[in-house]
Amino acid sequence: xxxxxxxxxxxxxxxxxxxxxxxxxxxxxxxxxxxxxxxxxxxxxxxxxxxxxxxxxxxxxxxxxxxxxxxxxxxxxxxxxxxxxxxxxxxxxxxxxxxxxxxxxxxxxxxxxxxxxxxxxxxxxxxxxxxxxxxxxxxxxxxxxxxxxxxxxxxxxxxxxxxxxxxxxxxxxxxxxxxxxxxxxxxxxxxxxxxxxxxxxxxxxxxxxxxxxxxxxxxxxxxxxxxxxxxxxxxxxxxxxxxxxxxxxxxxxxxxxxxxxxxxxxxxxxxxxxxxxxxxxxxxxxxxxxxxxxxxxxxxxxxxxxxxxxxxxxxxxxxxxxxxxxxxxxxxxxxxxxxxxxxxxxxxxxxxxxxxxxxxxxxxxxxxxxxxxxxxxxxxxxxxxxxxxxxxxxxxxxxxxxxxxxxxxxxxxxxxxxxxxxxxxxxxxxxxxxxxxxxxxxx
Amino acid sequence: xxxxxxxxxxxxxxxxxxxxxxxxxxxxxxxxxxxxxxxxxxxxxxxxxxxxxxxxxxxxxxxxxxxxxxxxxxxxxxxxxxxxxxxxxxxxxxxxxxxxxxxxxxxxxxxxxxxxxxxxxxxxxxxxxxxxxxxxxxxxxxxxxxxxxxxxxxxxxxxxxxxxxxxxxxxxxxxxxxxxxxxxxxxxxxxxxxxxxxxxxxxxxxxxxxxxxxxxxxxxxxxxxxxxxxxxxxxxxxxxxxxxxxxxxxxxxxxxxxxxxxxxxxxxxxxxxxxxxxxxxxxxxxxxxxxxxxxxxxxxxxxxxxxxxxxxxxxxxxxxxxxxxxxxxxxxxxxxxxxxxxxxxxxxxxxxxxxxxxxxxxxxxxxxxxxxxxxxxxxxxxxxxxxxxxxxxxxxxxxxxxxxxxxxxxxxxxxxxxxxxxxxxxxxxxxxxxxxxxxxxxx
Numbered sequence: 047x048x049x050x051x052x053x054x055x056x057x058x059x060x061x062x063x064x065x066x067x068x069x070x071x072x073x074x075x076x077x078x079x080x081x082x083x084x085x086x087x088x089x090x091x092x093x094x095x096x097x098x099x100x101x102x103x104x105x106x107x108x109x110x111x112x113x114x115x116x117x118x119x120x121x122x123x124x125x126x127x128x129x130x131x132x133x134x135x136x137x138x139x140x141x142x143x144x145x146x147x148x149x150x151x152x153x154x155x156x157x158x159x160x161x162x163x164x165x166x167x168x169x170x171x172x173x174x175x176x177x178x179x180x181x182x183x184x185x186x187x188x189x190x191x192x193x194x195x196x197x198x199x200x201x202x203x204x205x206x207x208x209x210x211x212x213x214x215x216x217x218x219x220x221x222x223x224x225x226x227x228x229x230x231x232x233x234x235x236x237x238x239x240x241x242x243x244x245x246x247x248x249x250x251x252x253x254x255x256x257x258x259x260x261x262x263x264x265x266x267x268x269x270x271x272x273x274x275x276x277x278x279x280x281x282x283x284x285x286x287x288x289x290x291x292x293x294x295x296x297x298x299x300x301x302x303x304x305x306x307x308x309x310x311x312x313x314x315x316x317x318x319x320x321x322x323x324x325x326x327x328x329x330x331x332x333x334x335x336x337x338x339x340x341x342x343x344x345x346x347x348x349x350x351x352x353x354x355x356x357x358x359x360x361x362x363x364x365x366x367x368x369x370x371x372x373x374x375x376x377x378x379x380x381x382x383x384x385x386x387x388x389x390x391x392x393x394x395x396x397x398x399x400x401x402x403x404x405x406x407x408x409x410x411x412x413x414x415x416x417x418x419x420x421x422x423x424x425x426x427x428x429x430x431x432x433x434x435x436x437x438x439x440x441x442x443x444x445x446x447x448x449x450x451x452x453x454x455x456x457x458x459x460x461x462x463x464x465x466x467x468x469x470x471x472x473x474x475x476x477x478x479x480x481x482x483x484x485x486x487x488x489x
Numbered sequence: 490x491x492x493x494x495x496x497x498x499x500x501x502x503x504x505x506x507x508x509x510x511x512x513x514x515x516x517x518x519x520x521x522x523x524x525x526x527x528x529x530x531x532x533x534x535x536x537x538x539x540x541x542x543x544x545x546x547x548x549x550x551x552x553x554x555x556x557x558x559x560x561x562x563x564x565x566x567x568x569x570x571x572x573x574x575x576x577x578x579x580x581x582x583x584x585x586x587x588x589x590x591x592x593x594x595x596x597x598x599x600x601x602x603x604x605x606x607x608x609x610x611x612x613x614x615x616x617x618x619x620x621x622x623x624x625x626x627x628x629x630x631x632x633x634x635x636x637x638x639x640x641x642x643x644x645x646x647x648x649x650x651x652x653x654x655x656x657x658x659x660x661x662x663x664x665x666x667x668x669x670x671x672x673x674x675x676x677x678x679x680x681x682x683x684x685x686x687x688x689x690x691x692x693x694x695x696x697x698x699x700x701x702x703x704x705x706x707x708x709x710x711x712x713x714x715x716x717x718x719x720x721x722x723x724x725x726x727x728x729x730x731x732x733x734x735x736x737x738x739x740x741x742x743x744x745x746x747x748x749x750x751x752x753x754x755x756x757x758x759x760x761x762x763x764x765x766x767x768x769x770x771x772x773x774x775x776x777x778x779x780x781x782x783x784x785x786x787x788x789x790x791x792x793x794x795x796x797x798x799x800x801x802x803x804x805x806x807x808x809x810x811x812x813x814x815x816x817x818x819x820x821x822x823x824x825x826x827x828x829x830x831x832x833x834x835x836x837x838x839x840x841x842x843x844x845x846x847x848x849x850x851x852x853x854x855x856x857x858x859x860x861x862x863x864x865x866x867x868x869x870x871x872x873x874x875x876x877x878x879x880x881x882x883x884x885x886x887x888x889x890x891x892x893x894x895x896x897x898x899x900x901x902x903x904x905x906x907x908x909x910x911x912x913x914x915x916x917x918x919x920x921x922x923x924x925x926x927x928x929x930x931x932x
Contacts, residue, residue, distance in 0.1 A: 135913075137909055138910070138913050140906075141909040141910050144906050145906060148609060148612075151606055151608050152891075155604055155606045156601075156616050158599075161599055163594055163598045163864065165595055165863060165864035169858075169863055169864070171591075171595040171865050173599050174842070174848075176842070176843055178876065179843065179844065189915070190915040190916065191914070192914055193910070193913065193914070194910055226913055262876040262877040263877040281720060281724060283733060283872065283873075283874070290726060305929070307925055308922070308925060308926060311921050311925050312922050314918040314922070315916070315918040315921070315922040317918070318916060318917070318919070345918075345921065349917055349918055349921075350915075350917050351915075351918065355918065392894070396892065399617070399619070399890065400619055401619065401622070401888060401890075403890070404890065404893070405617075405891070405893070406892075406893055407893065407894035410895045410896060410897050410899065410900040410926055410930060411893055411894055411895045411900070412922040412923055412926060413919075414907050414916075414919040414922050414923050415612075415904070415923070416893050417911075417919060418911065418919075419906045419910065420608060420612055420614055420893040420895065420903065421606065421614040421893070422892075422893055423891065429726065430726075433621065433705040433888070434705040434728070435729060435888070436887075436888050436890070437889070437891060439616075439889065441884070444879075445875065445877070445878070445879050446879040446880070446882065447844075447845055447848060447879070448846075448847040448848070448859070448865035449839065449849075449850065449865075450849055450854055450859050450863040450864070451835070451836075451850035451851060452851075452853045452854045452858060452863065453853060456853065457853040457854070457858070460587070460862050460863065462584075463584040463587050463862045464584075464857050464858055464860070464861040466584040467581070467861040467862065468857055470578075470636065471634070471635055471637065472632070472793075472794075473633065473857075474761070474792055474793050475754065475757040475761040475788075475792055476758040476856075476857040476861075478757070478758070478788065479755050479757070479758040479855040480855055480857050480858070482750055483853055483855060486751075487853060
């Protein structure tokens with residue numbers, strides 16, 4: 047089989063890695079084009095300006111215009127929370143309670159602790175931890191509302207102890223919020239929920255508008271307008287953001303023993319997120335690639351979101367590699383958001399992973415477990431950002447403040463070094479601030 | 490004394506906080522204007538584009554144009570490192586060695602550890618820690634070279650274990666690098682040093698140009714061109730950056746018992762950084778403010794960088810507050826880069842600090858200690874960014890990767906929850922990826 051040619055049995059490209067030259071290899075790992083159109087930039091900048099200057103009236107006008115429904119009150123009241131509790135399926139509530147418990151267990155165990163070190167006799171350096179004061183969570187509801195995202199952001203915010211946690215989520219057709227999102231918000235102690243979506247929600251949480259307070263940091267995924275709005279408010283210094291966000295993606299490394307049906311299902315569960323999602327499968331076994339290709343076709347036919355998945359698959363690749371070592375080199379270069387190791391000995395290979403958002407080991411750990419309820423966070427770096435960004439954790443909601451304290455003896459011990467360094471940098475006032483104290487301490 | 494009027498004995502404004510209305514209070518806490526001029530934005534964008542498209546030739550042309558000296562080789566060779574070792578004062582070398590040891594001790598003690606939690610029987614969630622592969626450090630040399638910054642960035646990069654650490658620092662008039670910066674770089678194991686400054690250095694480290702490799706994340710302070718270049722490469726996704734940077738600043742809270750000479754020296758050591766530096770003094774004691782004002786005038790007269798400091802002081806304020814509680818409320822609102830607690834019982838007050846970059850306790854802990862050698866990092870969030878950003882630490886050079894592993898039993902335990910949540914979000918392929926495995930696991 048000539049694996050360099052596209053095959054038509056599935057929409058994904060079939061590639062033999064070692065047959066490609068450098069340029070073709072680079073192209074294979076390119077994400078679908080994500081350059082933000084100048085038009086999007088301008089639209090978002092205009093929306094942000096409209097919200098900043100227009101406040102509540104602007105939020106009403108924009109929501110009416112874009113969502114077709116302006117709620118009487120953007121803030122969700124107690125009656126709506128109560129109605130949501132009554133409305134949702136008890137099995138869904140139970141699944142959310144269990145997921146929240148596991149997310150809490152995992153995130154809590156990883157929380158940083160304050161510490162102190164005596165770096166010289168009489169000199170103590172410390173790290174204090176403080177919650178970020180006011181945080182804004184965005185829970186999208188593009189093709190469907192995502193209560194799981196409310197859990198993934200609400201749990202670490204609660205563990206960090208943020209003074210005020212605000213959540214925005216787009217209105218449904220009738221102007222109300224999704225009940226499952228409201229229940230998830232309440233489960234994690236989110237203080238105030240606003241039925242507000244898109245770039246206007248990001249602008250409101252960054253600058254404050256109408257009832258929405260200005261937040262110090264904004265979190266959460268969203269469409270290209272939300273993402274661009276987050277970038278713009280971060281760039282202007284109005285609010286920090288969790289990370290740059292792009293379309294979701296998965297890379298699977300599978301060996302000859304992998305279950306082709308499972309692998310195909312994992313590729314499709316990523317592909318159904320959106321037409322710009324990307325999936326990559328790397329295997330050293332041509333037979334496995336053949337079987338996955340066949341399984342993709344079969345499973346795709348049965349999916350309600352087959353159209354979206356088929357479009358995503360067209361940007362995706364099934365790559366035959368020389369060896370698993372080569373697969374890990376490719377994966378580290380790509381730095382996927384999700385990395386599935388469908389290998390017989392995934393733990394043996396794990397040390398080779400240098401850059402990825404979240405890793406899934408073996409046949410019984412589909413990405414969907416991490417998306418919902420294993421305990422890890424599903425807000426993860428995309429588009430190769432995993433080379434230098436990490437997923438959301440409790441630390442994302444905290445400030446780490448260093449503290450130092452020198453006694454007179456401590457100053458006498460390290461002060462002369464500081465004077466020498468300050469003089470080398472020609473910062474005379476720095477040297478003077480130490481010298482004055484050295485004189486006093488030496489008395 | 491009418492404290493609301495500017496006085497002429499020093500250039501700093503004297504203010505009585507409670508006499509101000511909301512707007513005047515907000516104005517008092519405003520940083521000197523930092524809006525990046527459109528001209529700066531365009532200049533920087535053009536420089537970045539020139540470096541991206543022109544590579545080595547562009548670096549030569551730009552350096553010749555802006556620094557007046559294009560080095561034969563941008564990369565510092567072994568002979569230059571050896572010459573630097575021979576050239577610097579042994580006392581300076583010794584001070585750097587000691588500072589590096591204390592910075593190492595403090596940073597190492599705060600390093601995060603990998604961990605694992607069984608979140609359900611058969612479901613293990615973990616956090617792995619990986620160094621960011623290739624990092625770029627920028628060490629400015631505007632009014633003077635800053636070897637201390639090389640230590641502050643090099644030590645945590647080394648502790649993190651980054652595969653490649655690259656450092657850029659501007660050329661001196663003769664095209665060479667500052668010897669102390671070279672020695673500091675070698676002390677901390679920096680691999681390659683390039684004599685290259687400004688936005689062109691940031692562009693080279695973000696995209697790769699000439700001998701400078703493309704880096705995953707860029708660190709370090711710099712002038713407004715460097716800062717703007719970091720923002721632009723971060724925005725484009727070319728490289729992550731440590732934090733948005735602005736002019737340096739200090740806020741001092743002093744009580745009646747504070748030493749006015751010390752306080753004045755601290756204010757001046759911040760003010761000498763640059764004309765856009767800002768210093769704020771808050772005290773509940775008018776007498777202390779009077780004494781500091783007098784000490785400022787005396788000390789200022791003796792400073793070599795008096796002109797810079799005088800300009801910075803003109804944007805600065807001596808604020809009389811009703812109480813120390815009020816001082817801490819103001820400080821938390823301002824979120825200073827450096828916070829000095831010149832108080833009789835600084836530890837008692839420390840819990841009130843909500844947002845600051847680094848805190849200095851008591852009379853014998855001048856900011857200069859933290860700038861150089863107490864052990865804490867001096868690359869800190871400015872311009873109020875301390876509300877949602879932290880100073881550089883080892884974690885700044887690491888990626889945190891989550892890992893999950895479910896056995897068949899683990900999947901049976903939590904898989905049904907995942908299916909319920911996926912169905913609620915109408916993500917059928919997600920549900921399917923779990924269901925297929927539930928069938929297999931139940932066999």
